[in-house]
Amino acid sequence: MAVISPILDNPLRALGVLIAAYLIYSVGKYTYRLWFHPLAGYPGPLLARVSSFWATSHARKLRRAHAIQEAHEQYGTVVRVSPNELSFSSPAALKDIYGHGQGLPKADFYKAGKFTTEDSVFSVRDRGQHAGRRSLMAKTYSQGSIWGYAPLMSEKIVQALDQLAIRSQGGTQAVNVYPWFHFLALDVVFHFTLNHESGTLRTGEEHPIIRELEAFQAAFAWTALLPPIRSIGRFLPWATVREPFTLLHNWIEFCVEIVRRERGNDKRAAVMTSLTEKPDTWLRRKLTDVEVAEELLAIMFAGSGTSANTIVFLIWSVVRDKDIYNKLKAELRGVAPDPKDVPDITAANKFPYTNAVIMEALRRFPTIPGSQPRIAIDDDLVVDGHKIPRGTVVGVQNYSIHRDPGIFPDPERFIPDRWLGSDTSKQRAAFNGFGTGPRACIGRNLAMMELQLVVPSFFRRFDVGMAPSTTDADMVMTDGFSGGPAGKSLNLYLEESR
Numbered sequence: 124m125a126v127i128s129p130i131l132d133n134p135l136r137a138l139g140v141l142i143a144a145y146l147i148y149s150v151g152k153y154t155y156r157l158w159f160h161p162l163a164g165y166p167g168p169l170l171a172r173v174s175s176f177w178a179t180s181h182a183r184k185l186r187r188a189h190a191i192q193e194a195h196e197q198y199g200t201v202v203r204v205s206p207n208e209l210s211f212s213s214p215a216a217l218k219d220i221y222g223h224g225q226g227l228p229k230a231d232f233y234k235a236g237k238f239t240t241e242d243s244v245f246s247v248r249d250r251g252q253h254a255g256r257r258s259l260m261a262k263t264y265s266q267g268s269i270w271g272y273a274p275l276m277s278e279k280i281v282q283a284l285d286q287l288a289i290r291s292q293g294g295t296q297a298v299n300v301y302p303w304f305h306f307l308a309l310d311v312v313f314h315f316t317l318n319h320e321s322g323t324l325r326t327g328e329e330h331p332i333i334r335e336l337e338a339f340q341a342a343f344a345w346t347a348l349l350p351p352i353r354s355i356g357r358f359l360p361w362a363t364v365r366e367p368f369t370l371l372h373n374w375i376e377f378c379v380e381i382v383r384r385e386r387g388n389d390k391r392a393a394v395m396t397s398l399t400e401k402p403d404t405w406l407r408r409k410l411t412d413v414e415v416a417e418e419l420l421a422i423m424f425a426g427s428g429t430s431a432n433t434i435v436f437l438i439w440s441v442v443r444d445k446d447i448y449n450k451l452k453a454e455l456r457g458v459a460p461d462p463k464d465v466p467d468i469t470a471a472n473k474f475p476y477t478n479a480v481i482m483e484a485l486r487r488f489p490t491i492p493g494s495q496p497r498i499a500i501d502d503d504l505v506v507d508g509h510k511i512p513r514g515t516v517v518g519v520q521n522y523s524i525h526r527d528p529g530i531f532p533d534p535e536r537f538i539p540d541r542w543l544g545s546d547t548s549k550q551r552a553a554f555n556g557f558g559t560g561p562r563a564c565i566g567r568n569l570a571m572m573e574l575q576l577v578v579p580s581f582f583r584r585f586d587v588g589m590a591p592s593t594t595d596a597d598m599v600m601t602d603g604f605s606g607g608p609a610g611k612s613l614n615l616y617l618e619e620s621r
């Protein structure tokens with residue numbers, strides 16, 4: 124006490140002691156992380172090795188995946204991207220992290236991926252709990268069930284293309300197709316989950332849920348940075364923080380209300396039936412209204428922007444390359460005599476060049492571009508030959524593995540032919556657009572069907588020209604966990620084809 128009281132008596136001296144203590148603590152922490160941490164031997168940007176600030180600052184600028192890719196180009200296939208996180212970029216790592224047995228559990232990062240206070244199949248981290256929830260829905264997402272939904276999806280595609288045709292006035296007016304493919308993708312998942320149409324395709328007016336979906340991205344980013352903000356965000360005085368959480372709250376209320384209403388409806392959507400009828404094997408009871416709503420919210424988020432942005436990037440890539448455009452048009456003229464036809468899904472599944480274009484769009488523009496972080500829970504984990512300490516966060520980001528020049532030569536170029544050779548097994552082993560293993564995309568069949576129906580229908584129906592108002596900067600991919608074009612616009616001239 125005799126030593127402390129002269130310090131406490133003098134506020135300036137007390138402040139100096141506090142600052143000195145903080146500096147000593149920080150120097151100690153950074154020295155440990157740099158030289159004595161179990162990951163100290165891994166290369167990476169200096170700031171990333173001592174602090175998570177490097178990764179979070181790039182995340183806030185929506186370019187975390189790009190920064191990590193630059194680090195891979197500089198340091199190789201394994202990079203330390205945070206004091207406790209390694210990013211890998213090899214097919215072997217894909218198998219080691221996501222593929223084997225049950226795969227590694229998702230990292231705490233996914234806690235931010237909850238809409239309500241409950242977990243969904245997307246956010247849940249426990250492997251047993253995940254298996255229970257996923258098995259409830261697996262049949263609804265099988266290819267057989269999804270293909271049964273093709274006629275309804277085709278109707279929606281015709282609605283969307285008709286709206287584009289009206290707005291393009293015979294090819295004389297540039298049309299921004301970006302919102303229309305978002306309306307379409309949203310209406311598809313809306314109908315799939317809620318058995319209702321959102322109305323946007325008929326009226327051309329944005330459904331409030333579109334803004335609410337966008338708001339979730341901002342809320343997700345804030346929550347990943349500062350978890351407690353999730354419960355207080357909508358009461359805060361700052362509009363930039365308050366607004367996304369308020370919109371998110373409205374969206375949750377809307378979904379819970381629909382679940383309450385739909386439970387007793389014998390014409391409810393198949394996904395709703397699968398979530399409400401049988402007990403969850405892990406919980407050993409049926410799901411509550413909020414738990415069902417959480418699943419629906421997750422599906423709408425995971426299944427709309429991802430598909431829509433893939434379509435937008437694909438169209439842009441095709442229209443700017445005359446050879447690819449002509450090859451695609453030639454294939455489609457050969458298979459669909461009527462330009463206004465939406466093809467049958469069993470036929471569309473086999474259009475060779477169209478499917479190569481789709482694969483190349485999913486490779487070049489993976490709409491989940493960043494790492495899908497997992498946690499090492501055992502002491503004996505080996506990833507691509509590296510022994511990984513327990514507790515380390517590990518991941519492979521699609522933005523990087525899809526740009527491996529050894530597997531995809533000239534990776535920045537859009538080259539559908541790379542999917543058409545006699546042996547494409549190397550490319551397919553490195554393709555991770557829908558994830559790998561037990562946590563891979565449950566909606567893959569729905570997304571693929573959407574791409575396989577939209578792409579031929581759009582390019583068969585229209586002769587397409589790029590409007591000069593579309594710039595390369597508009598089409599730079601942002602990474603806000605899901606990736607999209609920065610400018611949120613793709614302006615095109617669309618003339619009815621013959």
Ligand code: HEM
Pocket residue numbers: 244245246257312421422425426427429430433489490491495496555556557558561562563564565566567569570
């Ligand atoms: C082109 C479109 C799509 C792409 C590129 C895509 C990609 C992915 C990827 C990479 C994952 C793994 C994420 C992770 O581990 O963090 C994932 C998971 C998931 N996706 Fe998709 N997705 C698409 C469309 C859809 C659709 C249409 C739905 C639903 C209707 C959907 C629902 C989900 C769900 C629920 C998960 C979590 C699965 C689990 O953890 O068991 N996705 N998706």
